[in-house]
Amino acid sequence: MDRISSDTPVSPxxxxxxxDMLMRGLGSHTRQDYIRHVRAFAAFLRRSPxxxxxxxxxxFQLHQHESGIGVATINSAVSALRFLFSVxxxxxDLARSLVVTRFHRKLPDVLxxxxxxxxxxxxxGLKYKxxxxxxxxxxLRVSEVAHLKIDDIDSTRMLIRIExxxxxxxxxxxxxxxLLDLLRxxxxxxxxxxxMLPHGWLFPGQGRTEPISTRQLHRAVQEAAERAGIRNALRARKIKPCIPGRRGRKRPVRYDKTLYKQRNVIERMFARLKDWRRVAMRYDRCAHTFFSAIVIAATVSF
Structure with missing residues (x-):
């Protein structure tokens, strides 16, 4: 859906x-969020933005903070209004006056x-398991699991392709x-x-031609948590474990942790190669300067 449909007439x-959002390739959910935030801003002003x-x-931003709106929602509104004013x-000048709210990052709550x-x-059931x-x-994220296809499972290279x-x-x-045995x-x-249709969805929904919805996966997690006696608040995204990465980012914990060990070894090897190359270039410049000085001295003496 390229344009957000509505029964009310759309203003110019x-x-x-x-x-503008469509030309810049923004996703449908992002476009809907931006329109929603701009509509809230217009309702606050009671006139055109x-x-x-x-x-x-x-x-408007003071009103958001005083109303107890979450930091993520405030920053999302900042992005929407910046797009409106700048693009x-x-x-x-108005886009620069918007203030992004800083929030404290917390450690991920994982099982x-x-x-x-x-x-x-x-x-x-076996499908949800x-x-x-x-x-x-x-x-994988919940939406990525829901949109997996049978052809995305590469048993030869032991990889899962996420498109x-x-x-x-x-x-x-x-x-x-x-995991491959369980999927089989x-x-x-x-x-x-x-x-299961040929080249179809790996986890079909209620109809074979549609994938399972993220809501169904969330409900399956809630039901499994009740059966397992897990009392804390649980959502499907908590199943994806994360460990802190560089610059405070989070990266998923893979099934085989040797991948990260190999990756660290490769990174160290490349770092050493860069150091060796830098030293070689330095010695090359020194040698060039040394031989140039010898040539000049020989010419003068001659």
């Missing part, structure tokens, strides 16, 4: 903003290995032998039940 400003001033923006309206084992065993095992064993994941990027994830069990059962 809103239509222009939608066209193109008549806003820097003082109006300040009052659609060409008012970069222990024992809790994950109990959760997977309590999954309501295989789906949740992929999320944990390969470090158009977060940020519209393709990547590969590691596939463990135990689910594939055989799905073939017997008649829900």
């Amino acid at each position: 400003l809103r239509q222009r903003m939608q066209d 193109d008549t806003a001033t820097a003082d109006d923006i300040r009052r 659609t309206l060409g008012r970069r 222990s290995v024992e809790e994950v084992a109990r959760l997977l065993e309590a999954a309501p 295989a789906a949740l095992s992929v999320a944990y064993g390969a470090g 158009q994941g977060k940020g519209r990027k393709d990547r590969n994830a590691m596939l463990s032998p135990h 069990l689910w594939w055989r059962e799905g073939k017997l039940r008649g829900v």
Whole structure:
């Protein structure tokens, strides 16, 4: 859906903003969020956003903080209004007046290995057990698990191909032998039940032609948590374990941790190669200067 459908007439400003977002390749969910934030800003002003001033923006952000709106929502509104003022309206001075709220990063709340084992065993059916095992064993997001296809499982290279994941990027994830065996069990059962189509979805939804929804996976996690006796608040995204990476970023824990050891070794090798190259270039410059001085001295003496 390229344009956000609505029964109410679309104003020229809103239509222009939608066209600007479409031309720049913004996703459908991002476009919907931006329109929603701009609509909230217009409701606060009680007039068109193109008549806003820097003082109006300040009052709007103060209103958001006083109303107890979350930091993520405030920053999302900042991104939407920056796009509106800088791109659609060409008012970069107003875009610079928007303030991004800093928030304290917390350690991810993940389950222990024992809790994950109990959760997977309590999954309501083989399909959900295989789906949740992929999320944990390969470090996939819930939406990525839901949109996996049968052809994305590469048993030859032991990889899982994720197409158009977060940020519209393709990547590969590691596939463990135990996870491959579990996926094969689910594939055989799905073939017997008649829900697995050739080159179709790995985890079909209620219809064979549609993938399983993220809501179904969330409900399966809640049901499995109740069966396993896990009391804390649990969502499907907590199944994906994370460890801190560089610059405070998070990266998934793969099933085989030797990958990270090999990656660190390779990074150290490249770092040493760069150091050796830098030293070689330094000695090369010194040698060039030395031989040039000898040539000049020989010419003068001659």
